[in-house]
Every structure is written in C-alpha cells, then in structure tokens.
Amino acid sequence: MKKLQIKVFTALFAVMALFLASCSGTQKGTFEVGKGTFLLNGKPFVVKAAEVHYPRIPQPYWEQRILSCKALGMNTLCLYVFWNLHEQQEGQFDFTGNNDLAAFCRLAQKHGMYVIVRPGPYVCAEWEMGGLPWWLLKKEDVQLRSQDPYYMERVKIFMNEVGKQLADLQITRGGNIIMVQVENEFGSYGIDKPYVSAIRDIVKEAGFTDVPLFQCDWSSNFTNNALDDLLWTVNFGTGANIDEQFKKLKELRPETPLMCSEFWSGWFDHWGRKHETRDAATMVSGIKDMLDRNISFSLYMTHGGTTFGWWGGANNPSYSAMCSSYDYDAPISEAGWTTPKYFQLRDLLQRYLPAGEKLPEPPVPFPVIEIHAITDWSVAPLFENLPEAKETEDIKPMEYFDQGWGTILYSTVLKENISGVLHIDEVHDWAQVFADGKLLGRLDRRKGEFELKLPSTLKKGTRLDILVEAMGRVNFDKSIHDRKGITNKVEVISGKKSTELKGWNVYNLPPFYEFVSAKDYKKGEPVDGPAYYRATFNLEKTGDTFFNMNTWGKGMVWVNGHALGRFWEIGPQQTLYMPGCWLKEGENEIIVLDLKGPSETSIPGLKEPILDMLRENAPETHRENGQNLNLSGETVVHKGTFTQSNGWQNVKFANTVNGRYFCLNAISNYDGNNIASIAELDVLDKNGKPVSREKWKIVYADSEETRSGNRTADKVYDLQESTFWQTVDNTSFPHQIVIDLGDTYEVSGFRMLPRAEKEVPGVIKDYTVYVKGTNFKY
Template sequence: SSNFTNNALDDLLWTVNFGTGANIDEQFKKLKSLRPETPMMCSEFWSGWFDHWGRKHETRDAATMVSGIKDMLDRNISFSLYMTHGGTTFGWWGGANNPAYSAMCSSYDYDAPISEAGWTAPKYFQLRDLLKQYLPEGETLPEPPAQYPVISVPAITEWEVAPLFDNLPQAKQSEDIKPMEQFDQGWGSILYRTTLKEDVKGILHIDEVHDWAQVFADGKLLGRLDRRRGEFTLPLKETLKKGTRLDILVEAMGRVNFDKSIHDRKGITNKVEVVSSEQVKELKGWEVYNLPPFYEFVSQKNYQAGKPVDGPAYYKATFRLDKIGDTFLDMQTWGKGMVWVNGHAMGRFWEIGPQQTLYMPGCWLKEGDNEIIVLDLKGPAEAKVAGVEKPILDMLREKAPETHRKDGQNLNLKAEKVVNAGTFKVGNGWQEVRFAQPVAGRYFCLEGTSNYEGNNIAAIAEMDVLDNNGKPVSRENWKIVYADSEETRSGNRTADKVFDLQESTFWQTVDNTAYPHQIVIDLGKEYNVTGFRMLPRAEAGAPGLIKDYKVYVKKSDFTY
C-alpha cells in the first residue's frame, strides 16, 4: 500500500500484498481511504518465503496462514495465495535481493502448501479444510491427485574431468576491465586474465565483484571474494613478481530483481587496482574468457578419465536407469556450481546451503543411459552424486557468523550525545520522527529502552533515515555495523532486514536478551540527518514494538 500514490494507475483495480499473520484491517486502511468503494483483494498472500544462500531455510506457520485467509473470506476480501505450489528455479535464473545483496537458492519450494515436487504438505490439508467451509451448498472437493513416482539413484562416482583453465574458449582483448555484458554475456562465469608488467604488493581492490570471485596467481589460489559479505579487497600476502599471470574468475549469481539495484551488471563492474602505501596502480591489458552456462558450451570440453581436481573443473558421467521417476540430486560433497542432466540445466548448488539437493523431474530422465555434467568452481570434497527420495532444503553449513555482533562486543553509548529521544505510538504502520535540527553523520544508532509488552523482544520491519530535505536517503550502501541481539533460531530475523525493502521480513531480538536493544547502521556516506521513519511488524498488535527510544548520529563509528 505504500506504493499506491507513487505508481498506481487510475483505471486499474488496486490490490495489496502482505504475508501470513498481517493485520488485515491495517493493510487495507490506506486503500479504503483512497478508494472507499473498491473491491478488496490481497494479490499476493505470502504463505511462505524464498530461501537465500547462507541463510536458514524459510518456513511460515500453517495455522497463522489459515487464520489470515479466514479473516479475508469472512470480510469478503479476495486473495491469491503466493505460493500455492512451490517450484524450482531451474538453470541460472535465481534472482537476488538488495540491499543487502543476497542471492536466492534454486529451490523455490517456498514452504508452500504444495511442494517443489508437487507433493501435498500438511499445510495443504489445513488450507483445504478451511476452504471446504466456504463451498456452495452441495459441492465437494475432489481428492488430490496421486504423487508422481519417486526413485533413488545409486551414487555416481566414475567421472571424466575437464579442468576449467585447460578448457578455455577464445580470449577477447580489453585494455580496461568491463562487466560481462560488455563482452556479450548475460549469465554464468567470466575469467579476467592479465600478466603483471611490474612487481606489485599491497591490497588487491576489485571494484566491484558481482558476485563471487576467486583470485589466482600462476594458477595458485590467493583467495575468494563474496559480494554477499561486501568483500571487494584481498590483501596480497607476498609480492607478486613481474610476469605473474593474474586470473580473476567471477561467477554471476542472482540478478537483483526490483528497485534501484535492478541495474545489476555482472563480472567486474569497474576496475581492478593494487593499493599500497606508495601508490594506487590500476591493472590494465586483460584477456577475457566468456564461460556461459549453456549445455552447448559445457558439453564441448576435453573430458578425460581422472581424479577430481583441486580447483574449478567440469565433470561428466553416464548413469543407467531401469525405470524413471522424480528424484533429488544430492550435492552435499560438492563445492559451488551448476548441474546439467540430459541437456537440462538443473540449477545451482553451494555447499553452504541451506539447499543441498536439486529437484530432478522424472520426465527429463530416460530408461537406459543418462548424462550428467557438473561444473564445480571450487572443487568437490568427494565427487559423487546420488539420487535421493526426499529433498534436503534445511542444511546450513555457512561458516560465517549469523549475526552482526562479534564475540565479546558491547556498544558503549555512555559518552555519546542523544540527538533525539521519544516514544513510538501503539499500532501498525509507518511512524516518522523529525529532529529539532539537522545532525551531520554517517553512523546512525537507534536504541530501544522498553517495549509495550513488558518482555525482552524488539522488532522492526523497515527503517528510513531522512536527509536535509526530509527525504529518505539511499539504502543501497547501508551496512549493519552492530546489533546487540538477532533471532536466528526460529527464522532469519537479522538486523539487515530493516533495509531489505521487504515489509514482511523483520529484525527481532532474542527473547532472553534484555533491553536496552541497539542497532547501528553505516549509511555509506555522511548526511545531514533530519529524522527517521520506522515500520513495526505487520501483525496485529505489532509484536515487539519498541516504546521508548533514543537516537545517536555520528560522523565516525561508535565505541565497542
């Protein structure tokens, strides 16, 4: 509803999107005021949510979903369930959110009533039991269709291997670094190669990596950079000598699919430079190799029988089936990459999870010989793929911390000046606070000192910081510097949810961590801050709504 006055067209029906547990009256409040006679519809009622690499598998409570649908039916509100049927983002089509950058998994199971593979989940039957109550008199629901056959496939362990660096296509020459689109490539990976014209030392700065890069010197791995973590620099542990071959292999992951970040170029978007105490030296003179994700490309390699390699490589094998059926390709022992079966691009895998299997529809398999190709950009711990009968969508193996607070870190605000203090109003919806006078700063801290429920929980769905003109500053380069508490046991309720442009996700503190609660945001650059806006959770009663608060704004970071 926050977009009605920005882009809704007068001659169309206006609808609202929101998720399970939302306060129905509050969601439609603005629509009713602007169009009192309009039919009401929730065009996307979010029954679940999508998964991101490196974050916990998303689920949404079935009873809460059913309760929300009942509320709408009883008020004569139309709805469309998003999703009724989970799915798969086959190939390389998984998207991404930004800010902060976060790529989506290939599985779009979505914790939907009908699963990725078409199976009825317990949530389906709860929904069905509700809808039975609203059928016209004399009508009944048919029984759901039988599940498609499911098979297991013995582990595939005999592979032919084609190391990526030994199977490069024709190079393109470019004096300057450019994104992959400038080399007529939209998806997959791209290799930038240069020969150093002089000794270099210091820090390698890649501006910017979109989205995951590996850096090699004469074939030796120097390190990896991950856009999800804002990693664009790599300290060089030793001097790279003149004549060294420098390779930067970049994988394009999901494209940002909404808002200002939708202009999301891939590869290296600007430049590569070495920063030392003496100088900043931009590297020039590149050979560029397109590595698209198409079957026609990955199948035409010089595959040879051999052992797995420690590094990027293509793997090919044949497996026989006596019967066909749906299965799930278990990729737990592999690193990071993509899979093709019988010419079909099955999707991405990444050891960090939470997704560890790829849904393999039986209609793409054959009785007799089948072909599988795996591109592993890291290298497998063990080169084996089995077909299992159940998906693995909730195995997270990310080694990075789940929260934005380092061990032993405590924010010290005793010597800091409070620029604003107040009390939030009870209820749902955006609340705006204006300061008595502008405050110049880059670091914004909101401290909640109490809530309305008398417990320990604080929750915020979205935040804006206002500039000198009272307009929201860009959130494109925001980073969470500190959050005293983040709930990661029951959901992905980390502090970056306050600027992810998703009103149904939220930051929430852990229930056993007492007030006060603080969140510190690096705004990316200095602004004259005149106030801020805060959106509580969308559920009725706005659970975790902060009551009393204090605000701090500084040009430099806070003390911890």
C-alpha cells in the same frame, strides 16, 4: 409470418451457436469490477487464486500442479510472464515447450480454472533481474523501469508478442483470462505516474482491452502511482492486520472490490542464510479473515517449484543471491507434494463452497526413486578448456562481451612487479584470484569483499587470472541495474600509490549445455580447482529424485541437457530437484561445473530434499563474542515514544545532525516482555527524504533471533515489509542496533515500520537515538 420464421430461425441459430461454443470450450463470458465485488458473468465472484509459475514447473508436470491447485479449493491461477525467458537475445522470441504460456492457460481452462496474467514488464519474483532481459544493460546509460526511449521501445515490442499469445484467451473471447496486471509493485521502486500510465497504454495496445486491468502495491505506498482507471490491489503476508492493510484503500474507494494480490504463504531462501518457513495456522487464519470479509486473494506461492538453471535472482542491499529451490514453504512442495499446510487450507476452503459441493481429491504425486551414488567421472579442468579469448585494454563487465549469464575469466600478464592490496571495483558476484594457476584467495560480494591482500610480490610476467561467477542479477529496487563480472577496474594499491592493471584477455564461460558438454573430458582424479565433470548412470525405471550435492563446492548441474540449478556447499539447500520426466530408462548423462572443487565426487539421488543444512562459517548475528555497545558519554540527538500501531511512523529531530553511524536504542516495548522488533527503517536527509540504503551495513545489534527464523538486524533495510529484525526473548531491554550508512549525511530524522500483525508484536515504546561521524565504542 415471414418475420416470425426469421425470428425463430435466429433464436435456433443462437442456441446452436451457444451449444457449439460450449462443446468446444470457447463459450464467451465477462468479468467485471462491480460494487464491492467482482462479477463473473454478472454474478458476484470471489477470486481464490493460486500463484504458480510455468517455467518453475517442467511442462509434463503442469497438469498435475494445476489439478493440485483445483483440489486445494482455488478457482483461478495467477502467473507472471518472464520477459527475459522469452527474449533471451534481443529480437529472438521463444514461446515453445516450457515457455508456452498460452498452452499453460489453455490447460488451466480445460480444468475449469481462470487465469490472472501479470506480464510486467518487471515481475520481481526472486527471478534474474526481476524478469528484465540482461541485454538491456549493454546500453550503458539505460534507465530501467522509466520512460527511457530504448527501454520503452523494447517493452512495447515484448508486450505485443505477449498479446499475440494471450489476448485471444481473454474471457470475452472464449478464453479464461479474467484480469491483467500493469507493471508490478512500482511504488517500491519510485514515483512516476507517467511511466505507469505509459505501461498501461502499452498493455492495452497489446490487445488486453476486454478484462479489468489492475496495479498491485503495498498498503504503505499504493497511492504513489495509483491510476484512476485501474483497479487497485494490495500485497501483504501471513499474520498481517487485514483491516489495517485495506484501511486507506477503503477510504479512497469505498465501493471497490478488495483483493490481496499477493498473500505470502512462506518466503524464499538465500544462499548462506537459514531456510525460511511460515506458520500454516497463521496463513489459514488470514485467508479466513479475508473470505469472511468477501475479499479476494492470490496465494503467493501456492506452488513455488524450482528456479532451474541460472534464473535465480538476488536482493540488495546487502547483496544476497537466491537458492535454486523455490519451495517457498508453500502448500504444494517443490516436487508437487501436498503438505500439512495444504490440507489445513483445503479444510478451510471446503467450508466456503456452495452447499452440496465437494472439492475433488488431489492428484496422485509422481513416483520418487533413489539413485545409487554416481562416482565414475571424466574431468575437464576449466583452465585447460578455455574458449577463444577476447582482448580488451580496460576491464569491462560481462555484458560488454555479449554474455548474459555464467562465469567469466579475466586474464592478464603483469608488466611489472606488484605488491600490496589487489582492489577490484567491483566483483559481481563471486571471484577467485590465481597467480600462475595458484589460488591466492576468494572474494564474495555478499560480504562486501572487493580487496585481496597479496601474500607476496608478484613478479613481472606472472599470469593473473580472476574468475568471476555471476550469481544472479538483483531483482528488486534500483539495483536491478546489476552488471556482472568486474564492473569497473582492477588496481593494485601499495601505500599511497595506485596502479590500474590493463591489457586483459577475456574468456566467456556461459551456462549452456552446448558449451559445457563440448569439453575434452578425460578419466582422472578430481581437480583442486575449477573443473567440469561428466558421468553417465543407468536407470531401470524413472522417477523424481533429489541429487545430493553436499560434498561438492560451488557450481551448476546439467542432466540430459537440462540445467537443474546452482549448488553451494554453504547451504541451506544441499540437494537439487531432479524431475523424473527429464530422466530416461537406460543411460543418462550428468555434467557438473564445480568452480571451487569437491571434497568427494559422489552424487546420490535421494527420496527427500535437504533444504535446511546451513554450513556457512560466518556468524549468523552482528555481534562478536563479548562485544557490548558503550553509550556512556554519547550525545542523545533525539528521544521519543513510538505509538502502538501498524504503519510507518515518522520522527523529526529538533535539529539536523551530521553523521555516518546511526544508533537506535530501544528502552521498552508495549508488550511487557523482552522483545523488540522492526520491519523497516529509513534515515532521512536534511530535506526529509530517505537516504540511499545501498551502502548500509549493520555494525552491531545486541540481540537477533535466529532460532525460530531469519530475523537478523539487516532485515530493517532489505526493502521487504514482510521480514523484520527481532530480538530474542531472553535478553532484556535496552536493545540497540547500529547502522553504518556508508556515507556522511545531514540527518533530520528517521521513520520506522513496525511488524504488520494486528497486535503489533515487539513494537518499541520508548527509545533514544544517537548519530555520529565515527563508530561507537564497544
């Protein structure tokens, strides 16, 4: 009898515990890798994840964005953890306010959404340095994303801090985290299984032991670093051949659940390039194909948001910085609006709900207001508002002077007359050169500009100023070791003589509100050159708006202490998203740093963004008017025929050939039309290994499609398998692309990746190849 009473009491206690846990929202569960499916609390589960990034959304708007994802039909949120955001100075961590990722996860749980956490340490994400902290570069010999002792020591410290925030939010402990990623797309960086294994162990030691750990890569490289004890997922974009993307994975693990951990809904924008969009119907069709095959997915991005402040990254080669808007042509716009793409996808996902269930209605968007043009400014010329100088005999990069972001000024007084060419090794990333305050010229890393012809002899005693803006550290491949400012030296070249300039004063100009607000602002006219501008404006009511910067030159904007982001007259982005939650009724403050100078000091607040106004003077294509490649008399080093299939195709020459200029001449395609297309191209050295693409430049392309998308020839080496070179449809074969490899190599062959779509559109059939030490004739 006593035993029976104990059993009854125990059962009642268990029921009460479950009830209390349910009421408190901390009911424990399980998420596991089953046979051909994920298992949530023991039942089959398809992950329908929305990729969103908490720092790209103002904290007061988090809930509205989460509810928008839920109403779209998603059951999970997928998010990166941005190391450099949380540890902006070594050893100083911040998980408060907009950085409170644990609060973001709890808010998702409040609304019945699960979370996939991707803590890096590297995240890419078109984010400054791929999420790695700038201060790692203060150590001259640091090797990022490797087992470099210092790097790994700091990774472990960071991951433990993340564990303190999130480990107890795993589903087994009453939270909503169901999966955790190890590193990020490492196969696109290198082959180093011991490193990936070490990161896995660090993630586990940080407390992520209760849910599946996974690694994501592309179908072309996921086996390079695949660990036996991790789940493998694949990343690819809209239009991809779903069966082909998972073919190798299914062969190696026939019973594993399949997941596309990044299904790219759109693409990101670069300064000076066309605004990117992706077709909604193609996106929806791809998701339907996956759902019909019981394949889980994460839609990257479902809501992109805004890369506020100085956090935008860059691609390389060739260097190209990202815009502040991270709209991404996603289903939920930068300002949180539902789009036609949203409702097309919502209609699809509604059909995959259990019978009788309906999706909730999307939340109401935040109000939008117009603001009368702000025109009454006080001005603080940059050269009249410099901080205390630091002295150095030799040029050093920004990191040497303990500066992470912003602008840096190098100033010296000439010790002798100079003339010829000013060579800067190297400008990272946009520089203006002044002599006694007069602008001599500008240098743009995007265009490989590191030399300036001096207009005349500069006399001894002239003050030479070089103002350099850091546009964002590279966030992909080996170039993440991207120090800013001037990285090596400044010299004057006159004939065969080279003279290095020494004895510099250095002025740090960081992008922090505390710094830019503490200037001597005075009423006055606009400055023809770099200056800070300050104004106030009054509002009777608040709401989201878009500040139109299209009469300003180049710089950054702060409103009520919030750094909104960068602007640049070249576009394509001309407006900056201003969240209404950062405005206030009554007086508001705006500060603008314009490094170039405005044509008109007017900033109105619009109800719609301008994201597609490109005003770059440079040609969009790699062919001058009337230019035609002449291959007559040139020696063919190889001719062949590609197959009509997805995936990399390798070509080996009969004999190696020395050369610097590589020409692929496409003679025909399989489609019977005029279009040729290539996603990626590698040139192979004498050992069959890809040569570095760091110095590659497109010398010539006979045809490039820029009307319907940004499909220029440089896409063949941008390290992005989702982008591609495509010729226009009204220019007939043959089609040629000529690449300057940057150095001379002993070339043994090449490899080519066609587009990822099932029909392999534009795949080249017959071709010839030419390799030369000197450029071709045009």
